[in-house]
Amino acid sequence: MKNPAPARRPRSQAASSLYELLSSMRFAIALLTVLAIASVIGTLLQQNQPFNNYLNQFGPFWFPMFQMLGLYNVYSTGWFLAILAFLLLSTGLCIVRHARPMLHDMRAFRETARETSLRAFHLCAEGRTSLDAETAAARTRAYLAANGFRTRENPRDGDLLLAAKQGSWSRAGYFLAHGAIILICVGGLLDGNLPLKLRMALGNKQVLHGEVSDVSQVPPTSRLGEGNATFRGNVFIPEGKSASVAVLNVDDGMLLQDLPFIVSLDKFHVDFYPTGQPKRFASDVIITDRDSGKSFRHTIEVNKPLTYRGVTLYQASFEDGGSRLRLAVHSLVPGEAQEEGGRHADHGDHASVPESRLVEAVVNEALPLAYDGQQYTAEFTDFRPFNVETVGQQASTATGLARLQQHLGSGAKSRSERTMKNVGPSFTYRLRDASGQAREYINYMVPTEQDGRWYALAGMRESPDQPFRFLRIPTDEAGTVDAWFALRNALLDPKLRAEVARRYARGAQQRESLRPDSAQRLEETAQRTLQLFSEQGFDSLGGFIEKTVPQADRENVASALLKVMEGTTWEAWMLARERAGEKPVEPTAQRIQFVRDSLASVSDSMHYGSPVYLQLVSFEQVQATVLQATRSPGKPLVYLGSLLLVMGVFAMLYVRERRLFVLLKADGRILMALSTNRQGLDAGEQFARHRDALMNHLDATAAQRDEPQ
C-alpha cells in the first residue's frame, strides 16, 4: 500500500488536502507519538487525589496553573480527549481511504498482467516443458490447488496465464484491527466520565461538598436516577446496615446515584495468611429489588463480582463501620492525674471524678473532651482488631560460598531471621483543639515487647504525610501503665516534686553521709533540675547546660544531672506508691531499668501534644464494606473490539498474501513470478521451493533461472 488512491474525489481543494492530511500515515504516526507522550504525563503525577494534596505539593502559585492544564486528571481533560478524537477521526478516514483499493486488491487476481511486467518481478524464473499445453495446464492447476492457491486463468494468443493467490485475509486484518480501534475508543468513551461531564454541562446537576449525613435529604439536583446508563461509584455499607445509592466522585465533590436495588451487608469477612498478608475480602450481602421486592443472598469477593439489573458490584475495599470502643482516659496534666482524673466534658463535677475513667467512643464519630481548661474533640477514625508486623529482620551476614549455600534449596524458607507478630488491636483518632488544629494518634491495646521489656505504644503525628512517632510507656510489674502515670505525676507536679527532691537529698545524705549543708544544696539542685525538666524534659536540661556551662564541663554536668534525674525518678515512683497505699520496693536491675525507661518516656511525653492518653480497654468491632457499583454500556463494544483487534493483528502480521503467476507459453516456455505483501527473507526460499517443485512437476528443463539472492 505505498500509494493508495484516494477513495473518492473530495469537492474542494482545501477539503481534499485536509482529508489527505488526516488520513495520511504521517498524521497517524504523529498522533500515536503525541498520545504516548500525553499518556506519560498522567503517570508521573498521581491522578485524582484530593486537591489539598496537590496544593501542599506545588504551593499556591503552581497549583492553579497545573489545575488549569488538567494535570490532576489528565485522562479526562479536554485536550486529552481531543487527541483521542483525532485518533478516531484519523483511523476512520484511513479506513475510508484504503477501503476501495484494498477491497479491490482482495478480489483481484491480476490475471491480465503482461509478460513484461512479470519479468520485472523480483522473484521470477523461466523454464521449458515438452508436455503438451493441455497436460501442462492441468498439472499446474493441480499443483496450485494442492498448495492452497486460488487461481484465475487468462488464455491469450495461445498462451495461458494462471494467476494464483492466497492469504487475501491479510487485507481483512487491516479492516478488523483498525475498525477495532474505533470500537474500543467509542466503548471506552461511553464508560469514561465524558457522559457525566456532558450531563453536568447540560443539566442542572449540583455537586455536593463535605459529608452527607442523611442520604434521603439530598435533593434531586444532586442525584442521578436509576435510568442513568453509565456510572461508576462507591457504596459504603456497615454491617447490619443497607444502602441504595452509590457515591460518584465528581471534581472535588460528589453526586449520588440511585441503584435499582437495596444492598444490605450481613457480614464482612477479612482473612489473613499466617504471615499477615490479606487472603480474602468478602461481603455477605442481601440484595433486595426495589421494584419487585424480591431479595436474595450473595457473597461478593475480590475477583468475583455480582451483576444484577445491569449494575455490577465489586469488592473495592473495606473500612471500619463504627466499632464501639471502651476507653480509659489517663490525664497527662500534672496534678490533675492523681487528684482529679480525666473528665468527660458532659460531667462538670471536679471533686468526685476518679483517677481514670471510662468513656465510650464510636469509630467515625467525634467525642468532645475538656482538659486543662481547654475544649477538645476526639475524632475516631479507625480501629483494627489486629496488626501483623515484621519484627527482628536481619540481613544475612554470610559471605561467599556460605552465602550461596543459603540460597539453595526450596523457595519456601527465608534466609534472614524474620518473624511476623500480631501486636494486637489498635485505634486511631484525631484530637482537635478549640482553634481547629488537629494531631493524629494511634494507640495499641496491648503492650509490646522490645528487648525483654514491655511498653504500651502511643503514636502521634502532626500531619498525615509524616510517619507516627511513638511514645513508649513502660508497663509496671502488673502489666499496666498505672505506675508510669503515677510516677510521672509525682515527678512533674510542683507540690509533689518538692517532696521528691527532699526525699532524694535525704536518701543521698544517709547513703553517702553528706553534711547537712551539702544535703541542703543537693535538695535545691534536685528542685531546680526537676523544675527545668518539667518544662520540656531533657530538652530543657540540655538547653540549660548549653547556655550556662562552658564547653569543657558539659559532659560532667550532664551526667551529674542525669544521675539526679534518675535518683529523683526512683523517689517519685516510691512517693507515688506510698500515696497509693503500696509498700516501697527494693531496687533491682529490672526496676532500675523501669525507672530509666520511665524517665525517657516522661521526657518524650512532653512532646505528645495531648493532655490525655486514651487506653483501649475493650471493643466491639463493626466492619463496613465498600463496593464499587458500575454500569458500563461500552464494555461489550470494547470486548468485541479487543477480539477483532487480536484477530486483525494476527491476520496482518501472520497471514501472508502471495500471488504466484504461471505463464504457459504456446511454445512450451514457462514463466513463473511471485509477489508477496510482506517481502520477508523467506520469500525467496518460498519461491525457490515452488519453482523447483512446479518445474519438476512439468518435467521442465530449466532455462535461465533468475536466482533470487
Add this chain to the structure above:
Amino acid sequence: MEIAQKTLLAKTSRLPAFGPFDVLFALILAAGAAYALHAFGEYMDIYERAILVCTVPAAAAFGWYWKPMRVFLLACAAVALIAVGLYQGQLVRADEVFLLKYFVSSQTAIMWMSATVFLSTAAYWLGMLARSTFFERSGTVLAWIAAGAGFTGMLVRWYESYLIGTDVGHIPVSNLYEVFVLFTVLTTLMYLFYESRYATRRMGAFVMLVISAAVGFLLWYSFSRDAHEIQPLIPALQSYWMKIHVPANFIGYGAFAMSAMVGAAYLLASKGILTSRLPSLQVLDDVMYRAISIGFAFFTIATILGALWAAEAWGTYWQWDPKETWALIVWLNYATWLHMRLTKGLRGAVLAWWALIGLLVTTFAFLGVNMYLSGLHSYGSL
C-alpha cells in the same frame, strides 16, 4: 506417477511433518492433563480446568511446529517429577536430600539457570570473537540447559508453594522475582527458536547479553532482598487470569528485548564493527522484524487479558493506572514501529535505533513503573 505426484505436492508444503513422536508427545500431554484433572480437578474452578485442557493442544502444536520443544518439555517435566518424588511432601527435605539441595529444588535449579546463562553468554562471545564453532555450539547447549533449569525450577517452585500450605500454593508468576525467571526462560527459548530458524549462532552473543542482565538483576534481587521467598497471593492476584496474562506479557517483553539486542548488532554491523562475525544485515533486519511482530501480537493479547482481569478485580477494564498506561505506551511505540516499516517501507539504522530505544521504554514499563510510580499493580514493588 500418482504416488510421485503426491510426494511432490507434499514436499512443497510449508508445515512440518507430523510424526509418531508428535503423536506420542500429544498423548503424554493429554495423559498428564487427564491425571491432573482427575487428581486435582475438584480444587480448580471451571476456568482453570479450561486453561489446563487448552494447554494440551497448544503445547502439542508448539512441539509439532518446533520439534526440540517436545524433548525440552518432557525433560523438564521428568526432572520436576523426580524432585516432587524426592520431596515426599516435606519441605525440609530440600536441605537434607543431596539431589534436591544441589540440583533440583527450585532455588538451586534457578541458581543453575543463572550460572548457565552467564556461561552461555561467555561461550557465544568467545565463539563469535574466535570464530570457533565449538564455543558457539557450547553456547547453544548451555542456553538450552539454562532454559531447562529455569523452567524446571519454576515447576518445582509451584509444587513447593503447595507444600507451604494448600492456601498458599500458586503458579509462580505472581511477583517480580518469579517473572524474572519466566522472562529468562522465555527469552532464551525464543532466541533458540530464531537461532534454529535462521541457522545462525552469531546473534547469541548479543541476545544472551540482555538475558544475562536480567539474571544479574534476579540475583541481586534475591541476595539483597530475599525476594525469592514464596509469598501467598493477595486477593487481587487470586485469579485464573494471572496464569495467562503474565506469560503473554513476558513473551512480549522477551521479544522486544531480543529485537533491541538484534538492533544493536545491526547498528554495529552496519558501522563495520564485527560485520564479518555477525549475520548479514538482511538477516538481522528480518529477525528484528519477526521479534517485534511476535512481541506486538502477544503484547496486544496480554494487554487485553490484563483489561479483562482488571474489570473483574477492580471493576474497570481501564483506569489509566500507571502500569496500564505504560503498557499502552509500549504498545503504541511498537505499533508506530510496524507502521513505519510496513507502510513507509522504512528499513535499516533508524528502525534498529528505534528498537534499541524501545527497550528503554519497555524496561521502564516493566521495572521503572514499579520502582518510581505508585499504582494499583501491587506486585513487585522494589
